[in-house]
Amino acid sequence: MRTDKPFTRNATSRKTGDRALSRRSSMFQEIGKITATEMARNAQIDPRLFLQVLRDENFDWHRANAPWRVKIGSAEHQEMQRVLKLILRTETLTY
Numbered sequence: 001m002r003t004d005k006p007f008t009r010n011a012t013s014r015k016t017g018d019r020a021l022s023r024r025s026s027m028f029q030e031i032g033k034i035t036a037t038e039m040a041r042n043a044q045i046d047p048r049l050f051l052q053v054l055r056d057e058n059f060d061w062h063r064a065n066a067p068w069r070v071k072i073g074s075a076e077h078q079e080m081q082r083v084l085k086l087i088l089r090t091e092t093l094t095y
Contacts, residue, residue, distance in 0.1 A: 032071060035067065036080060039081070053083055054068060054083055062076075
């Protein structure tokens with residue numbers, strides 16, 4: 001039996017009858033987390049602008065080229081929200 005196919009069963013799941021996680025369902029492992037792109041889209045801001053401003057902030061907790069994914073409600077999430085609010089305020093002042 002090939003184990004690299006989506007929805008295949010492994011030895012443990014044969015005993016329980018549960019389906020093994022596929023590559024497609026890996027997004028369910030991210031419950032409780034949010035990305036910068038999702039935050040920007042929810043606020044109707046260009047995600048590229050938000051990501052650039054986040055990079056310019058140079059946070060100690062974020063590594064270069066790492067994804068901008070944080071736990072909702074964490075200190076990192078609050079810092080990202082602060083930056084998002086700053087962008088929203090700046091955009092309203094320029095119009």
